[in-house]
Amino acid sequence: MPKRVTIADVAAHAGVSHMTVSRVINGANAVSEGTRQRVQAAIDDLGYRPSGIARSLATQRTRTLGVVVPDVSNPFFSDIVLGVEHVAYAANYNVFLCNTEEDPERELSVLHSLEEKQVEGLILCSSRLDDKDLDLALRNHPATVLINRRLPQPDVSAVLVDYELGARLLVEHIVQAGRRNLAFLAGPSASQSRVWRESGYSKALAAADLPPRPARVRSCAPSVAGGQEAARALLSEYPEIDALLCYNDLVAVGALQAAAALGRRLPDDVAVTGFDDIALAALVTPPLTTCRVPRYELGVQAMKLLWQHINGDSSSPALITIPPELVIRASTPSPAT
Amino acid sequence: MPKRVTIADVAAHAGVSHMTVSRVINGANAVSEGTRQRVQAAIDDLGYRPSGIARSLATQRTRTLGVVVPDVSNPFFSDIVLGVEHVAYAANYNVFLCNTEEDPERELSVLHSLEEKQVEGLILCSSRLDDKDLDLALRNHPATVLINRRLPQPDVSAVLVDYELGARLLVEHIVQAGRRNLAFLAGPSASQSRVWRESGYSKALAAADLPPRPARVRSCAPSVAGGQEAARALLSEYPEIDALLCYNDLVAVGALQAAAALGRRLPDDVAVTGFDDIALAALVTPPLTTCRVPRYELGVQAMKLLWQHINGDSSSPALITIPPELVIRASTPSPAT
DNA sequence: TTTGTAGATGTTAGCGCTAACATCCCCCAT
DNA sequence: ATGGGGGATGTTAGCGCTAACATCTACAAA
Structure with missing residues (x-):
């Protein structure tokens, strides 16, 4: 390594004390x-x-932040990261x-x-840690903002998506379109957002006087492959299924493919819905009905909140809930069916 | 901020000198x-x-690296980042x-x-800086590896994709399929990889005894919208075009949409090819013929190279060229036409 | 003239660690 | 016994910067 130029070198070169150099680089006025100019x-x-x-x-300030995500190559997280950065x-x-990499x-x-x-400061997305471990791991961390996760102790801030609302909107839409045999590709079991979505799903089912049918809720990897596999299994076991609600858009795309491979017409035989509204959702055939989650915005909000904590503007933890928005496309039939 | 526990606190608590604590945390054997155990x-x-x-x-070691990309939310880069990380x-x-964010x-x-x-160490992807600025900015940096960019001075390592080869493979495939009226949606003009692709395109055209027709090479933003716009313009101006080679898969998807909107049948009237083979490519209708670039692998290779430089294993700069691979799908007709 | 004062600059002491060397102690060979 | 050697531990001096205080100069007020 070529020896680094230090403040002392500059001081000697300019014929001043190192402290004067320090003042210059920090823009202090007492110079x-x-x-x-000499410095x-x-x-x-x-x-x-x-x-x-x-x-x-x-x-004692590093001007450095940490952002932890399960996987940046997932567009959901890369958009968040972009907003934060x-x-x-x-x-x-x-x-x-x-x-x-989904490994606790x-x-x-x-x-x-x-x-x-x-x-x-720390922004932690979709933690896969259980409450105890997470709380413990966060103990020694200064400012922290969670995304898509909350802790029972109300002392850590979080930015959340109202998945329950989103799931309800989707179910209502599906039910209005005349479907009665819904199933749910529920995503990874360790995910807290899964629980929220599932809860919205169940409640909306109940509100529509439909039976819960827990066998039709199936865990799967949050990927195209995961959706494909789970959809194939579910559709084979229960041929009467006429709508698949999916954990996210990737899973939905997998479901689309599995349904097509089984000869089902979309959306006439089987309706499919996603979640997130990633770019892909609008581009597959048929385009996916989904729930838009403003991911970049999520990152921006989380970062702003973190910023407040770092500066001690608001020491009390905050909870921000962002509502998703129903986006109706061709993978679900129109309500007039 | 709660006062940090220092090595001195631990030393006092354990009744040893701070140096012994240092030895313990660094796994030195002389303890x-x-x-x-006490420590x-x-x-x-x-x-x-x-x-x-x-x-x-x-x-004087930070165990810290920098990765610079135009935009992580672009799957091309997020995959690289994943590999590096x-x-x-x-x-x-x-x-x-x-x-x-594409801003020099x-x-x-x-x-x-x-x-x-x-x-x-530093990994810099698809730099948008000109040679002079880039060279200058890198002067004070220790180990550096460029991705998708090289400098005339051969003193900085790079991992490159053989875009010229890729473009040639695609053109050859298209020509074999009987198309003669090709056009090229060339991507952003500041991108070096664009130059490589264009060069492959021209050479392959020449090899097939086809005229160069520079008017049918059109710059566009490297996005779905950019492809859509450029494809619409090109197809309107030159209705005889029967094949669109695109800068990348996003552009190709835009081209797909524009062609369909203009009533062209795919691939019978117009063939479309992408580049990169992002997840999207296989999922659109029709699925895209493209050239697969192993992005994660690109990141891994770059990081391994950087690692060698950091450790001084190989002080001489290296150039790694990764060949892309033709992936034939339904957006181009089969050669038997 | 003396003193005060403010602005410009310098000096010193860390921040929390590790490298390098110093010391200590115990055991063994002589 | 006695010196030597090696393993365990301690001491000291930085790494490159900033905070806090000290000093110095010049000039205005008394």
């Missing part, structure tokens, strides 16, 4: 214009860059991105390492 | 089993976490993710701030 010239000459590490040690950049913060142990380990890196 | 107990008692910052200052995690490194100034600023954060 005369003449020396300011600046020395900085440029030497190509000096202050060491963020040394600065952090001295100030956008606001963070404007606030002059850098973001550590960590993927847990890795999540723990990542949280641990972010702690050592001394991030000033 | 007797008895004190090791470990103190660490657990106090919930001590070593300060990465202080450690970095003392050791996967390998980085295994090597116990954390990754700063930065989006440039922001790219510069981000590179600058990563320098201050003292990342040990």
Whole structure:
């Protein structure tokens, strides 16, 4: 490594004390214009860059954040990350991105390492940790905002999507379209948002005087393959099913494919709904009826909340709930059926 | 902020010197089993976490990397990021993710701030900087690996996709299928990979004894909307076009939609090809013929290369070229036409 | 003239760790 | 006994910066 230019080098070069250099790089006003320019010239000459590490040690501020997601290659999370990073950049913060790859142990380990890196804030998306572990892992973390997850203790902020509402909207839409034999591809069992969606599903079923039929709620991986598999199984076991509500759009696309492969017409024989409204949803055949979740906005909101916590503007934890929006496309029949 | 537990606290608690604690947390062998346990107990008692910052200052190693992409929400880049982060995690490194949002100034600023954060390595994807600025910005950076970009000076490593080959494979396939009136939706003009693709396109055209027809090469935004717009314009101006080669799959999907909207049958009237083979490509109607770029692998390769540089295993810069692979689907007619 | 005062600059002491060297103690070979 | 050696532990001096206080100069007010 080529030896780093330090503040002392600049000071010597400019013929001042290192403290004056420090003042210049930090824009302090107590420096005369003449020396300011002299120091600046020395900085440029030497190509000096202050060491963020040394600065952090001295100030106890790292201007660094952690964002933890199960998987950035999932468009749901990459949009969130984009939103977070956008606001963070404007606030002059850098973001550590960590993927847990759906592995709780890795999540723990990542949280641990972010702690050592001394991030000033943490945004944790869709944690797969149970309440106890999560609470414990967060104990030593400073400002934290959860996305799509809440803790029973009301002391940590969260940005949530009203999945229950979303599921209800979808079920109501499906029922209005005349379908009575619904099934639910429920997604991963460790996900809290699954519980919320399932609850909305059940309640809407009950409201429509439809029986619960728990056998038609099936866990699956939150992917195209997961949806394909679960849909195939479900449709084979219960041929009378005429509507598949899916955990998210990826699962729905899988369901679409499985249904088509089994010779079902879409949406005449089987209606399919997704969730999230990722780009894909509008582009498959038939285009998916889904529930739009403003993901970028979710990231922005979470970051703004985190920002407040970091600055101590609002020490009390907040809960923001974002309503999703029904988007009707051709994968469900029109209500006039 | 609750006062941080330091190594001195642990030392006092365990009745040893701070140096012994340091030895324990670093797994040095020169500590007797008895004190090791005593120190470990103190660490657990106090919930001590070593300060990465202080450690970095003392050791001059940050165990931190920077990854710069135009936009993580683009699946092309999010897959790369996933690959990079996967390998980085295994090597116990954390990754700063930065989006440039296609803005060269922001790219510069981000590179600058990563320098201050003292990342040990940098992976820069599809830089939008011109050669001079890029070279300058990289001067002070330690290990660097470029993705989808190379510099005339051969002193910085890069992982590249053989776009020229890919474009040639696609053109050959199209020509074999009997099409003669090709057009090219060429993507953003600032992109270096666009140049490579265009070159492959031209060469393959020449090899097939087809005229170059530069008017049928059209720039467009690398998105569905960009493809839609450019395809509409091109198909209206030149109704005889019977094949659209597209910059990437997103553009191709837009082209698909535009062609359909103009009443063209796919692929009978117009064949369409994409590039990259993102998940979407297989899921649209008709499924896209495309060229698969192993994105995750690209990230993994880049990270491995970076790793070698960081460890000084190979100080000489390397150029890795990854060949893409033709994937034939229904958006192009079979050669037997 | 003396003193006060404010602005510009310098000095010192950390921030929390590790590298490098110093010390101590116990046991063994002589 | 006695010196030597090696394993266990301690001491000291930074890493590159900033906070806090100290100093110095010049000039205005008394």
